[in-house]
Amino acid sequence: MTNLTDLGIAAIREGVAEGTFTATEVAGAFNAAVAEAQDALNAFIVTTPEAALAAAAKVDADRAAGKPLGKMAGVPIGMKDLFATKGVQTTAASKILEGFKPEYESTVSSKLWDAGAGMLGKLNLDQFAMGSSNETSAFGNVISPWRRPGDTAPLAPGGSSGGSSAAIAARIVAAATGTDTGGSIRQPAAFTGISGIKPTYGRCSRWGIVAFASSLDQAGPMARDVRDCAIMLEAMAGFDPKDSTSLDMPVPAWEAGLSDDLRGLKVGIPREYRLDGMDADVAKSWEDGIAWLKDAGAQIVDVSLPHTKYALPTYYIIAPAEASSNLARYDGVRYGLRELPEGAGLQDMYAATRAAGFGPEVKRRILIGTYVLSAGFYDAYYTQAQKVRTLISHDFTNAFTQCDVILAPTAPSAAFALGEKSADPLEMYLNDVFSVPASLAGLPAMSVPGGLDRNGLPLGLQLIGRPFDEQGVLNAGLAIERRAGFTARPAKWW
Amino acid sequence: MSVDTATVAKIASLARIKVTEGELEAMVPELNGILAWVEQLGQVDVTGIEPMTAVIPNKQRLRDDVANADPLTGGGIRDAVLANAPAPEHGFFGVPKVIE
Numbered sequence: 001m002t003n004l005t006d007l008g009i010a011a012i013r014e015g016v017a018e019g020t021f022t023a024t025e026v027a028g029a030f031n032a033a034v035a036e037a038q039d040a041l042n043a044f045i046v047t048t049p050e051a052a053l054a055a056a057a058k059v060d061a062d063r064a065a066g067k068p069l070g071k072m073a074g075v076p077i078g079m080k081d082l083f084a085t086k087g088v089q090t091t092a093a094s095k096i097l098e099g100f101k102p103e104y105e106s107t108v109s110s111k112l113w114d115a116g117a118g119m120l121g122k123l124n125l126d127q128f129a130m131g132s133s134n135e136t137s138a139f140g141n142v143i144s145p146w147r148r149p150g151d152t153a154p155l156a157p158g159g160s161s162g163g164s165s166a167a168i169a170a171r172i173v174a175a176a177t178g179t180d181t182g183g184s185i186r187q188p189a190a191f192t193g194i195s196g197i198k199p200t201y202g203r204c205s206r207w208g209i210v211a212f213a214s215s216l217d218q219a220g221p222m223a224r225d226v227r228d229c230a231i232m233l234e235a236m237a238g239f240d241p242k243d244s245t246s247l248d249m250p251v252p253a254w255e256a257g258l259s260d261d262l263r264g265l266k267v268g269i270p271r272e273y274r275l276d277g278m279d280a281d282v283a284k285s286w287e288d289g290i291a292w293l294k295d296a297g298a299q300i301v302d303v304s305l306p307h308t309k310y311a312l313p314t315y316y317i318i319a320p321a322e323a324s325s326n327l328a329r330y331d332g333v334r335y336g337l338r339e340l341p342e343g344a345g346l347q348d349m350y351a352a353t354r355a356a357g358f359g360p361e362v363k364r365r366i367l368i369g370t371y372v373l374s375a376g377f378y379d380a381y382y383t384q385a386q387k388v389r390t391l392i393s394h395d396f397t398n399a400f401t402q403c404d405v406i407l408a409p410t411a412p413s414a415a416f417a418l419g420e421k422s423a424d425p426l427e428m429y430l431n432d433v434f435s436v437p438a439s440l441a442g443l444p445a446m447s448v449p450g451g452l453d454r455n456g457l458p459l460g461l462q463l464i465g466r467p468f469d470e471q472g473v474l475n476a477g478l479a480i481e482r483r484a485g486f487t488a489r490p491a492k493w494w
Numbered sequence: 495m496s497v498d499t500a501t502v503a504k505i506a507s508l509a510r511i512k513v514t515e516g517e518l519e520a521m522v523p524e525l526n527g528i529l530a531w532v533e534q535l536g537q538v539d540v541t542g543i544e545p546m547t548a549v550i551p552n553k554q555r556l557r558d559d560v561a562n563a564d565p566l567t568g569g570g571i572r573d574a575v576l577a578n579a580p581a582p583e584h585g586f587f588g589v590p591k592v593i594e
Contacts, residue, residue, distance in 0.1 A: 103577050103578070244555070245548075310534070313531060316531075317535070328510075340590065351507075354509075355512035368525060368529075374505070384535050384538075385535060386547075387546075388538050425528065426527055467550055
């Protein structure tokens with residue numbers, strides 16, 4: 001019998017629909033895999049085996065009754081702990097929300113349950129999604145299932161969706177949700193040899209997702225291959241009147257539209273992404289990607305995104321500014337932690353609660369954000385950054401007059417070891433250099449595996465598309481996937 | 495522009511985050527490193543460029559003027575609203591005394 005945890009979304013859905021196995025059997029197999037890996041990988045903050053079994057029982061009952069099954073019927077997934085889940089602790093990996101059990105369900109998670117998916121648990125992440133290595137969680141580091149050969153040093157699974165990426169790569173979930181503010185779906189996908197897509201800003205409702213930087217935050221699927229991403233994105237996307245920036249557009253049939261025939265497609269290679277001193281393996285993987293897309297029939301064109309070097313500093317003004325405003329809600333009054341020192345008044349309680357509840361990186365970003373928004377500095381920092389953001393967006397608009405989709409590396413290197421970059425915040429921020437520009441412009445962008453580096457660790461290739469053209473991004477990703485022949489998996493050591 | 499200990503203390507106070515002297519000392523060089531790096535945005539010529547307000551063109555919607563059209567965001571759910579409050583009292587959010 002097939003090892004059920006080796007199956008992804010499409011294979012599980014098909015096997016359940018055809019009666020090859022039951023959803024309950026699948027949920028049981030994944031629950032066991034989650035339990036076995038939890039101590040070693042720390043991918044989950046809480047596990048919910050009973051929720052996975054209950055969802056599976058419903059799918060099995062619906063099938064027995066001859067009812068139509070949803071797009072994700074019988075598929076057990078992990079839910080990033082940034083999505084509010086009714087009655088199940090939701091923390092954003094912060095002490096300030098420890099014990100918080102939402103009274104409501106996020107729109108995206110509701111849609112996934114309606115589509116027949118089941119929840120294995122809430123996945124660990126960087127605290128408030130602020131980080132690139134999953135080292136800022138208040139609930140401990142996530143350990144990547146990948147290791148360098150002959151070395152047991154723990155590697156970063158990427159961030160902020162590090163629990164999601166580690167769990168998928170370790171085959172303990174069939175797929176997982178992610179959120180992407182500056183690369184938090186794509187960079188962890190690249191680090192762990194999986195696929196993930198951030199759709200156009202507004203495709204997935206932000207209602208019920210713990211807010212970080214609202215003009216950038218966007219949910220998306222992370223899965224083992226491109227087709228699974230297409231299936232899951234269809235289940236997650238759609239107009240929601242409860243999110244003021246939700247796109248009121250129909251959800252395309254992305255899965256049915258998948259094709260790796262790229263004849264007539266123009267793929268842009270942005271010259272500014274060729275950094276001095278670029279990692280040789282990353283450069284090689286990029287060249288391979290170009291060759292694969294040519295083989296699929298695409299025409300390669302050079303494009304220019306002149307303001308690329310300003311994207312990261314722009315992001316590190318805008319995202320902290322929005323975060324400082326969004327995180328003002330954690331005050332010890334309405335939910336979450338309250339620190340009330342003896343004799344303290346209301347203001348002292350706020351300050352004590354926030355000091356005790358937020359981790360160092362969250363505090364750092366709130367302070368930066370508060371500073372750049374403060375009187376006297378607002379125009380020099382924040383308004384200037386928003387103007388540069390317009391220029392970055394114009395760069396993409398101009399590039400897309402010459403090409404249909406852009407190919408670039410996802411991250412400047414393969415996964416680094418835990419602790420290697422956490423001492424210097426700036427060095428960690430530089431990890432987002434290739435992923436942040438598409439976020440600032442709200443564009444759909446995806447990472448797919450693009451080979452292994454000299455240490456046998458995965459590298460990601462990134463595809464960036466025009467607004468609303470998730471299909472173009474998915475199809476180019478599929479063309480790479482079919483030619484890269486990426487079958488590497490981490491050896492099981494847990 | 496760079497910040498000193500007094501400025502960081504003021505920002506922390508505005509952000510309502512209590513910081514110790516030791517934390518302040520550590521934060522000054524960190525924040526200055528980040529601020530010096532973002533300074534490079536000043537080099538960009540933004541003459542005639544409007545600041546970004548919406549990354550994907552969209553229009554503001556108004557909901558129908560109907561009470562509780564969506565039960566999830568409507569009223570009449572006091573107990574649910576208070577369910578996670580650290581110190582609810584008599585159906586209200588409890589806070590330390592604010593009037594002397």
